[in-house]
Amino acid sequence: MAEKITIGVVGAGTMGRGIVQLFAQAGHAVRCFDAQAGAAQAAVEHVVGMLQRSVEKGRLSADAFERIRANISVAGDLPALAGCGVVIEAIVEDLGVKRELFRSLEAILADDAVLATNTSSLTVSDIAAGCARPQRVAGLHFFNPVPLMKVAEVIAAVRTDAATVRLLQALTEGAGHRAVVTADQPGFLVNHAGRGLYTEGLRVVEEQVASPADVDDVLREGLGFRMGPFELLDLTGLDVSSRVMASIYEQFQQEPRFRPSSLVPPRVAAGLFGRKSGEGWYRYEAGQQQRPAARPVPALPANLRVWVDPHAEQADGLKGLATAAGLALAPRGSDADLCIVQPWGMDATTTALLLGLDPARTVAVDPLTPLGLRRTLMLTSVTAGPARDAAHALLASDGVAVTLINDSGGFIAQRVIATIVNIAANIAQRGIASVADLEDAVKLGLGYPHGPLAWGDRIGPARILAILRAQQDATGDPRYRPSPWLVRRVALGQPLVMPEAER
Ligand SMILES: NC(=O)c1ccc[n+]([C@@H]2O[C@H](COP(=O)([O-])OP(=O)(O)OC[C@H]3O[C@@H](n4cnc5c(N)ncnc54)[C@H](O)[C@@H]3O)[C@@H](O)[C@H]2O)c1
Incomplete structure (x- = not known):
């Protein structure tokens, strides 16, 4: 259990509120600051309201409620954060503004205070580069809604020291979330591992193998994903997702595995964002997703x-x-x-x-x-x-139920799973995270029924490799080239997730 330290949260929007609640519930004193007048107070009221609902539902005792409420306070200005051992920022996603904030905080806080950024897409080392003590700067990336998404990525930037990583890990785990440690690489861990579902799903549609609804149905009902890629894209908004797809591709120096689909920009231009615009890959009427009618089942011929x-x-x-x-x-x-x-x-x-x-x-x-x-x-x-x-x-x-598709090496499910396993193998190859952290991050952050490498083991690593090789041969597309990490394990007859004792 981490010792109780005073935590500052800067930025009291969607994420900041959740972070305030999480650490106040874990017993830390939390001070909340927002540049917009009244925003921090509104956030505290929001959190108190959430806690009150828990009391009404019998999930939280009145005593615990009072204790948690007493842990939360509003900071009227930045200097009011003096004395905080850790400050977590969840402000606007802008490098210049985040750098400026951290520079100001360094002047207020003790030398050994830790500065953590909740950035989703910026390079943490870039934010830290503006600081006098970059060794005390790291990423602490939560997912929305923070109290319910039980995982956070602790991002070790290039100059982050080990003690900073350990402190953020202990704080996060002490609050009941799984802390996974990841290198400062594009998409960190969860958004990197989650690329395959979208890129390969889009390729299947691009090649006229199947419709978006068919892809979603097969992956959801056939493999156990909570949502298919097109349902997810409609939920997030294609305007937002297309920027993430393009940014991860560019940040990985145009790695073919992450190449965005040319299907996307015209749809963004046409305003087909998804749920929020009333139409995306699906149409929405009164908020209800309209699904295409299933193909009628023909009569079974006799004497076949x-x-x-x-x-x-x-x-x-x-x-x-x-x-x-x-x-x-x-x-x-x-x-x-x-x-x-x-x-x-x-x-x-x-x-x-x-x-x-x-x-x-x-x-x-x-x-x-x-x-x-x-x-x-x-x-x-x-x-x-x-x-x-x-x-x-x-x-x-x-x-x-049956889904009819056009000819394609690897059907829908094999293509998507092989892509996901291959990306995960390459995350392991590049040492971006440990296998255990990768597996847990994907299950908790993306809600997949299995970790990607354990999923590869269930199907068979040799089979995954065969699917990738067949696709690479058939298409000549380098996005299917197998990770050396996978190739070596198959050659050795080793599982992708080693039993604990053999690691
Ligand atoms: N929303 C998500 O699902 C999500 C998930 C993970 C990470 N993130 C990241 O978390 C951060 C915050 O996202 P959000 O969705 O909570 O944003 P938000 O717009 O809901 O809230 C941002 C808050 O920061 C305040 N703010 C802006 N500049 C400030 C400054 N210089 N000093 C103090 N306060 C300032 C704003 O007034 C606002 O209240 C971003 O970096 C985002 O990329 C968001």
Whole structure:
């Protein structure tokens, strides 16, 4: 438990309020300052109101409420922060203004006081460069809403000393949040690890493989993401997200893995920001997202002969589905009206040709999504209408939803997961954070059902590598080049997340 120190919070907006509440609840005296007259007082009243609601709901005792309230005070001016051991700024996202604030604070605070910035997109070293004691400057990046998002990134800038990092870690953990330590690199940890969902989701749509709603459905229902990339972009606002995408790409010196999609700027120009403008990837009526109607399920033809690739991951399940639907199983692909394959990383056309099947009668089913969840059905470039409809009817015959997509190496889910795992592997390769911090940051900060590397282990690191290599071969796009960190672990037969004892 961190010792109780007096904490100053500068900037009493969305983030500042949450930070005040968090540390006051943890037992620290918190002084809140805002440049705008009345803003700090309004923030304190807001926090007190939140605490009062907790008392009414029985989550907080009246005694605890009084103790917490007594911890919070308004600072009338910056000098009133003298004596604070740590000051956290959550002011406007502007380098010059933040530098100026830290310079002023250094003149007021003791030499060993720590200055922490809640910046999302600026380089912490840049803010610290204006300070006389950059070793006492670090990032402390919270997520909105602060009390509920149980993780904060402690950003060690180039000159930050270890004691400063340890102090911020202890403070954060003492307040009940997981403190993950990250290097001062673009997007820090959470926003860096979260890139893959957007970049690859946008590519899938860009290549006409599937619609935004299809991508969202497959990732949400098939893989367990809370929201798909297009739902998330609509929530954040494409005007805001497009700036983040462009800035991370530029800050990483135009790394192809983060290349923004050309689909985005015209939509921003047209004002399709998302929920707040009434239309984005989806339309909103009275705040309700309007989803496109699901494709109707065709009737299942009688006397259909189905061949399932015996090497397919879910061969037994798919054959069982066919026989349960009263269909006959063909012994060879050449005898079948419908051939079903399950490639990893490869597209349906290439798979059909490799197996000597007729591409007009071949479809592919994503082996990554469990058969009981939403199924992705991929067509070759020439799958005929009757084979497509028969496959759709068969896959929907037990009531599971089906998404039809056009030919694409890696379907939707494989592409997105392989991209996320590869970016995470490269975060580990670059030593931006420890594997344990990376995994927790993604689960807590992004709400993914698994940490990215643990997710890679569940699917199989060799399989992830095979998906990336197949995509790299098929497209020639360097964004799929696998991280050496992943390549070496696969070569050694090692898991991506090592058991604690072997680290
Ligand atoms: N909103 C988010 O989801 C989020 C998440 C993580 C980090 N951040 C970062 O946190 C910081 C604050 O964001 P926010 O959303 O709370 O902003 P906000 O606009 O809600 O609040 C900013 C507050 O800072 C005050 N302010 C501006 N300049 C000041 C100065 N020089 N001195 C004192 N007060 C000043 C403003 O009056 C305002 O009350 C930004 O750096 C932002 O990038 C925001």
